[in-house]
Amino acid sequence: MGGKNSVGFLILIIGIILIPFMVTNDYYLGVLIFTAFNCLACIGLCLLMGYAGQISIGHGAFIAIGAYTSGILTAKFAWSPWLAMFCGILIVIVIAFCLGIPALRLKGHYLAMATLGFASIVHIVAVAAVDLTGGPSGLVNIPRLDFFGYVLSSDKQYFYFSWSVVALGVYIAFNLINSRVGRGLQAIHGSEDAASSLGINITSYKVQVFILSAVFASVSGSLYAYYMNYIDPGPFDVSHSILLVTMVAVGGLHNIWGALIGAVFLSLLPEFLSFLSDYLQVLGIAYQPDYDTLVYGFILLIIMLFLPEGLFKGFGNITQFVRSIFKKFSKRASDRVK
Amino acid sequence: MSNSILELEMLRKNFGGVVAVSDLSLQIEQGAITSLIGPNGAGKTTIFNLVTGFLAPSSGHIKFAGRIVNKMKPHTIASIGIGRTFQNVQIFPKMSVIENIMVGRHLRSNAGIFYSCVLPPFLRKEEKRIQEAAEEQLHFLNLAQHAHAPAGSLxxxxxxxxxxxxxxxxxxxxxxxxxxxxxxxxxxTIAMGELIEKIKQMNVTVLLVEHDMELVMDISDYVAVINFGKLIAEGTPVEIQENEDVIAAYLGE
Incomplete structure (x- = not known):
């Protein structure tokens, strides 16, 4: 990890340590735990979108597979949660491989279509395979995670655990980006012809990153299942997959920090909007939670128009702009002194 | 030519009805600088794309170091020792200059995605070797002062x-x-000519497509002239300059 990223990483760690002391409300802590799950999926998706230049509109399906594998194996077959999570990872690797090989051989956005179709199938199976998944009424009795018998029972413990996994995910992502493989990926994004003329197997790399991003999603799903102790098909529909893509795009495609910021921003936005709606009520405007989608769309539109590189780069540009104005003023002031 | 590293045998490439390369046979001598010249659209870049696997020949053979490489993918061709550059420069503009070269060390290192993610100690060593090799390359080309600039800014x-x-x-x-x-x-252009001669001294065979005739005649050991996908002449620069077919092709007689 380079200098700036180490600083960012330090800030992330300090934030993780301090936040539970500031947020004592269990509901908000829960929201932040969900945010961690989204962050995890978005890190993987950012590697795929920002570094390999491919879009998956089906990452919700990998989250679902992770969640359901964990849920079914622990609740119905009494497996250890860790083993079940590992099993979910293996299943996702096989599926991502089978999806990725045909879709990524072709130039263009075939992966987006393949994953979109796949996400719909997974959702339908989750709803219809009642014997296995519990269908629309869901799967209950999923245990919490434990470390050698020490169960993560409180939300605070789970907050620390899930955000530690996010920090680990960030660490892994930065290792990858600054490695031989990461450079290969950036090269592919820069020019596929040049990359292959240097001996980089483009299809193989794209498939590998797709698999890695699916593993991130699967782990996120398993953690979700162990936190909720209950899963139903509701949160795993295609719209969630699209929301994940939106998070990464809003934060900034080409930067892991951007993906994190996007994930945090859009995960917390509904809470902020419901908070805001109380005030709007006073003004006589009846804000419905259904309007959230509208606000999402509006934010995406604004960001694509004015901050096409995402919030992360956008903030950077704004601070640079402010700094340049400040410099101008200080220069003028010093000229006057002379 | 006695000792050839690359042999094209009756090489042909059709794009629909257009014949870009027409039953071309050519041998490229090892350790020499050979130039391919010819008017625009003569098929020179197509030959490059065939040799490097970006296009598959319609018929004929390409032999590199005695091995038929017709059906190989570009990355495999690179791995057996054929490097190339592109007519419209294809650097990775957002990566730094040194990172661009580090990508070139891809074939000379072997960390996979798993090890790259967890970064074990032996990988740090490999990473260091990649960086040192890249720095050496930068010094060779006098680009060291730009090492950390974005390549697109050069x-x-x-x-x-x-x-x-x-x-x-x-x-x-x-x-x-x-x-x-x-x-x-x-x-x-002069600096480029000197660089190409330096590359030859490193015992790397060079195949050149170039329109700057002064440069071509200056540095080439052999010149092959192509028109309408066919070889119309080959020989030393002096022989080519006196060849009437070549003069006709260029002056359009």
Whole structure:
């Protein structure tokens, strides 16, 4: 990890340590735990979108597979949660491989279509395979995670655990980006012809990153299942997959920090909007939670128009702009002194 | 030509009804600088794309170091020792200059995605070796002062140098340069010629496509002239300059 990223990483760690002391409300802590799950999926998706230049509109399906594998194996077959999570990872690797090989051989956005179709199938199976998944009424009795018998029972413990996994995910992502493989990926994004003329197997790399991003999603799903102790098909529909893509795009495609910021921003936005709606009520405007989608769309539109590189780069540009104005003023002031 | 590294045998490439390369046979001598010249659209870049696996020949054979390489993918061709540059410079503009060259060390290192994610100690060593090799390459090309600048910010001449440095980083036996001097000014062109001669001294065979005749005649050991996908003449620069077919092709008699 380079200098700036180490600083960012330090800030992330300090934030993780301090936040539970500031947020004592269990509901908000829960929201932040969900945010961690989204962050995890978005890190993987950012590697795929920002570094390999491919879009998956089906990452919700990998989250679902992770969640359901964990849920079914622990609740119905009494497996250890860790083993079940590992099993979910293996299943996702096989599926991502089978999806990725045909879709990524072709130039263009075939992966987006393949994953979109796949996400719909997974959702339908989750709803219809009642014997296995519990269908629309869901799967209950999923245990919490434990470390050698020490169960993560409180939300605070789970907050620390899930955000530690996010920090680990960030660490892994930065290792990858600054490695031989990461450079290969950036090269592919820069020019596929040049990359292959240097001996980089483009299809193989794209498939590998797709698999890695699916593993991130699967782990996120398993953690979700162990936190909720209950899963139903509701949160795993295609719209969630699209929301994940939106998070990464809003934060900034080409930067892991951007993906994190996007994930945090859009995960917390509904809470902020419901908070805001109380005030709007006073003004006589009846804000419905259904309007959230509208606000999402509006934010995406604004960001694509004015901050096409995402919030992360956008903030950077704004601070640079402010700094340049400040410099101008200080220069003028010093000229006057002379 | 006695000792050839690359042999084209009755090579043909059709694009629909258009014949870009027409039953062309040519041998490229090892350790020499050979230039492919010819009017625009003669099929020179198509030949490059065939040799490097970006296009598959319609018929005929391409033999590199005695091995038929017709059906190989570009990345496999690179791995057996053929490097190339592109007519429209294809550097990775957002990556730094040194990172561009580090990508070129891809074939000379082997960390997979798993090890890259967890970064064990032996990988740090490999990473260091990649970096050192890249720095060496930068010094060779006098680009060291730009090492950490984004590659896209370099002037065109340096971008072409960088592209060659990157191709050299794979340690090729044969290097294909597609119009390395196009868009360069006179001084940059001279530097480019010196660089290509230095590459030859490193025992790398060079195959060159170039329109700058002064440069071609200056540095080439052999020249092959192509028109309408056919070989119309080959020989030393002096022989070519006196060849009437060549003069006719160029002056359109």
């Amino acid at each position: 002037p065109l001449g340096n971008q072409r140098m960088l592209e060659i440095a990157r191709a050299l980083a794979i340690e090729p036996k044969l290097l294909l340069l597609d119009e390395p001097a196009s868009g360069l000014n006179a001084r940059e």
